[in-house]
Amino acid sequence: MRAAVVVFPGSNCDRDLAVAFEQAGFDVTMVWHKDASLPEKLDIVGVPGGFSYGDYLRCGAIAAQSPICKAVVEHTVRGGYAMGVCNGFQILTETGILPGALLRNAGLKYICKTVGLTVATSDSVFTQGYNAGDVIGIPIAHHDGNYYADDETLAMLRDQDRVAFTYTENPNGSRGDIAGILSENRRVLGMMPHPERAADAGHGGTDGAALFRALAGVLTPA
Amino acid sequence: MKARVHVMLKNGVLDPQGEAVRHALGAMGFDKVTGVRQGKVIDLDLAEGATEADVAEMCEKLLANTVIERYEIELV
Numbered sequence: 001m002r003a004a005v006v007v008f009p010g011s012n013c014d015r016d017l018a019v020a021f022e023q024a025g026f027d028v029t030m031v032w033h034k035d036a037s038l039p040e041k042l043d044i045v046g047v048p049g050g051f052s053y054g055d056y057l058r059c060g061a062i063a064a065q066s067p068i069c070k071a072v073v074e075h076t077v078r079g080g081y082a083m084g085v086c087n088g089f090q091i092l093t094e095t096g097i098l099p100g101a102l103l104r105n106a107g108l109k110y111i112c113k114t115v116g117l118t119v120a121t122s123d124s125v126f127t128q129g130y131n132a133g134d135v136i137g138i139p140i141a142h143h144d145g146n147y148y149a150d151d152e153t154l155a156m157l158r159d160q161d162r163v164a165f166t167y168t169e170n171p172n173g174s175r176g177d178i179a180g181i182l183s184e185n186r187r188v189l190g191m192m193p194h195p196e197r198a199a200d201a202g203h204g205g206t207d208g209a210a211l212f213r214a215l216a217g218v219l220t221p222a
Numbered sequence: 223m224k225a226r227v228h229v230m231l232k233n234g235v236l237d238p239q240g241e242a243v244r245h246a247l248g249a250m251g252f253d254k255v256t257g258v259r260q261g262k263v264i265d266l267d268l269a270e271g272a273t274e275a276d277v278a279e280m281c282e283k284l285l286a287n288t289v290i291e292r293y294e295i296e297l298v
Contacts, residue, residue, distance in 0.1 A: 058287055065284060094287065101289045103231075108238050148235060148290055173236065 047088030080222030106173025
């Protein structure tokens, strides 16, 4: 199984995401933002957290226009699997792969703490290791994690069972308490909380490990 | 030629920063402010031959996120 993790100038969760994939049994290749293509026969690409390009203009806006992101978009259009965490989620919305946008937290503060997430659906490769309704503890660390989508988009996400995770106590003003969403083909996950920071006993919690374990062995390269 | 692009959050999209500014103004005694929206101004120096349509394309593709923001272009 092969995973790639994209590295932008300013990424800071790239190694954590790579280790989480490795512990689940993936061979991981790091790919640089200037690379114009992803490795071949790739099962999944991870877009990590951090502050790509210094978060200039809008979080994820400049990263979304980078050469590697064009390759990530092509990969997902081919039906490839991808996951974006935190800044990675912001980038995936900026590319248009996932709907909506992430606004400044309603309380204006950067928030760094472990929060409760409800698994809203187990119907995806990312969430099949949980049961719908499970509550897990996963850290958040963001200033712009306030998920926004218009009423029509929110209704569509709910109707298509594409909300992956919701907050048990909304920390940032996200509409519908949304913490993570899936693409229409359910092969792309974007989430603000960091499952890779709850994937090893040394992290103080391992509730995120099931996400990575569940990916192992079920993906098909695109 | 120069272009000035104004980028604002769409009406209906919560602007926590604008709200914080409104609260601060209220606390300072400026009690006639009923709302604040905060946005961005981006000045572009353009080469000969650039058109407003070029700037609009830049707005659509990068300068604004039209999911949450609207933009206005001013050629100066």
